[in-house]
Structures are given as structure tokens and as C-alpha cells.
Amino acid sequence: MPAPANRPFRQRVAVTGLGVKTPAGCDLKTFADTMFAGTPTARRVTEFDTTGINSKIACLVSDFDPSPYASPKMLRRMDRFTQLGLAAAMDAYTDAGSPAVEPERAGVSAGTATGGLRTAIANAEAAAERGAEAVSGLLVSMLMPNAAAAYISLVLGWHGPNTTCATTCASGTDAINNGAKMIRDGEADIVLAGAAEAAGATPLIMAAFAASGALSTRNDDPATASRPFDSGRDGYVMGEGAAYLLLERYDLAVARNATIYGEIAGGSRSADGYHVSAPHPEGRGAAACMRAAIADAGLAPADIRQINCHATATVLGDVAEANAVLTVFGDAPPPVTGPKGVLGHLIGASGAAEAVAAVLSARQGVVPPTAGHFQLAADCAGLDVVSGTPRKVGAGPVLSNSFGVGGQNASVIILPPAEETP
């Protein structure tokens, strides 16, 4: 199988398994149906008291059952983010047909923004109430951001590279790019790449984001609260969840007759270096990141069939991304979608869940509609935002973006499966 002309020496990376534990579904079919129907998942929070928090809505994973994925004892030692991450990763592995691996050549590339902060909060509360002796000896192994990657490797017995990146809301896309690089660079033959997040939807972190003005306060109408690129956008809806992709060396996936969903053709990352939380107003870092990702895939902007935008529905974030897209693609950018209209903001896991949607979009040649998008905002003029119903554009390359608080940007290029039979 020929490698891209400008990158003759690197391995190609196939996507052969997908696993999701998200507000839009805990199985691939439900997730795909929800995403392509554009059904919003935000609802009023009843799990905890939102008194004093101006945003009282969230996108939660209500139907998650961790029990099939590990023993009760092991699950007891995991924060919710690790349970979600392990379960999504195991689903991706199973979806790929549970391939036999050489353990030293099998890796994990994980991402999260807040790791096991839920458990840390619970322990801090216990310590404040009952003293330091109330702190659990399990806390460190539950709090650490690399816990999900640790459990994936120990459950599967995989001994290859095992890393976790923390670039807040860019973590999921960075994790996929990092995982693809493990294969491209010859470090691994098979990698579970994805991300998990569970502490965003807690009173502490909701209060923090609400205090910074980042969250939607459309509490009386949760279904239309998350409005990517819309004139009425007022912030994002907090979410939680996890998603994993099983990545394999393309030739090995073909050799074992795996079902190939698509290909990770390239990716990039950059930093705004501008402000710790606000994006560069012109989206300069984001534009550089998109350009570099497209070039890394051996493509030109005109080759991109659709863009899976970060689009958190904040005033500043959406206009910065719109500016960046127009900078890279000129006056006639490809159609874009904002998956957070359905999913809310899964923070560190958002890029991973949205990449799963992008893999399906690239293969099906359909742009999922942007839930919550009714009228294009004047400051996003020039974008072609798909809303209402899915749009057929033909199978082809998808650009998926994630931008983190901190100015970290990540983009990945996903191709449909190659048509040629090697």
C-alpha cells in the first residue's frame, strides 16, 4: 500500500474500533443515531444541588453501567472518569474484534483535563469533616490523571507505550494524535487512543466555570442551550463522558481482515501563547494548527470535505474559530458542524467523542446537523453551518478541531477507509 508521497517512511494508521460512553449514548449505534439526528442531550441537573450556580443544566451519562468491565473490587478503586475511560476503551477493543496483540507493541494514549478530581473532592470533604485520617490510601491511584490509561493496560495486559496528556479541552484530540504517532513512528502496532472526563459535572467545577461566565444560563430550555455559532449563543453546557478509538498499523489491520472505519491521516498542535483562558481573537493559533494538520496529512485545504468544529458556543470561542476557519479556507470553507449542540462540552473527552462522530462522518459522507443552531451569528458570517438535517457531502477527509483553556490547539485529519485493495 503506497504511503502519502510527502511522507514515504511512516506507517499509516487505521481506525478499526470505536467505543463511547457519552451523553449521546453508551453504545456506538445509539451514539451515531443521536449525533446524526442532531438530538440535544442537555437536561436539568438533578444529581446534585446547583444552588448558587447560574447554570443548572448538563449533558450527563445517565445509563452507564461499569459492572461488565471490571470486578466490583477493581471498580471501587476507580474514579468515575477511569470507569468511563476503561469502558469506552474496552468497547473500542471489542468493536475491533478483540485482536490478538504482541503486548510490548500495544499502547495506550489517553487524555483528561481533571482526572480523578471527583475523588479528590470527596476526600477533601472527608478530611475537613473528620481529619486527615479520613483520607483514603486509594486516593492517589484514583486521582491521578493517568489512572484510566493504567487500568486499560492492566486489564488488557498491554505493555507498550502508555501516556496521558492534559491539554484541557484539547486533550481528546491530542490523545488521538499522540496515539497515531506511536504507530506512525514505529513505537507500537496497536493503540487505544481516547479520553475521559467526569469532574466537570460536579458542583465545584460547574461553579468555577459559571463564575467565569463560560456556561449557558438557558436553564428553562436545556434542549436549545448549547448553540454553536448561533446568534443567541451564551456559553456551553457542561458534560461528561469518554470515547476511545482503536488505532492499528494500516497494513496489519488489512492483513487480519479488520473492518476499517477510516484512517488518521495527520494531525497537529499549537499554542496561542496569548491568554491563559481566552482564545486569540483572530484564532491565529487555531488557524496555524489546522493548516499544519492538513499539510501533515499530505492534503490541501480544498481537499477537506467537512469540519467538525470545537464550537463550544461561547461568544469568544466561536468567533475565534470562525475567523480561523475563514483564514485557512478563504471565502468558501467546507460545511461545518458543531457537535457540542448535541453533546455539550465533555471537556477533556470532547475531542475523542467528536472524533468518533468525525470517523463516521468521513465514511458516510454526511455532515451531522448542529443542534441548537438556528440563526448564524453575525460575527461568524461566512461559515456554512449544517443544521436541521444531515447534509450529504460525499465520503472524504474531515478536519476535527479541539481548543483548550490555556491556548492549546489540536487538529486531526480523518479519512474514510482507502478504496484500493492492497
Add this chain to the structure above:
Amino acid sequence: MTEQTTQDLDVPALVRQAVATVASVSVDQLSDDTDLENELDVDSLDLAEIAGIMHGHGIEVDKADLKTTATVGELVGNISESAAEAAK
């Protein structure tokens, strides 16, 4: 609130409950002969947690002592002894 002394507590029952909690099994599944490591997969983190649970009941346990116990019965004996010592 009146001070509860360790003499008022059913220490063996508390220890069995703590073991059941950390091992994620039912108390009914435990007997004195149940092997902590081989049957319940209890490790040093679990022993530390059992000590923490006992602390919550006002019973101080030396974690180093627990590491030498092999069965639920031995653990119950060991912790009951600590509680009795403290109550003297």
C-alpha cells in the same frame, strides 16, 4: 454526644464488615478461614483502608501488624486485640 468506648463495639463484626467493603463481597461470604490475599485479593492498600475504617470507629490499628495476617479470622483477632489493649 456521649463518648463511645471501644468496649461498646462489636469489633469482630466491624472488622468483617470492613473486609467485605474493601473486597466488594458480602459479609455472608466471609468465614474465619477465608484467605485475605488468595481468596479476596486483599493487598496493602486494602489493609490501609481497613485501618482507616477502624480509625473511623475509634479503633487505632498498626498497619504493619495487619500485614502478617493471612485470614479473616486472624485479622479479626489482631484488631480485637488492639481494641482491647486500647480499652485497658
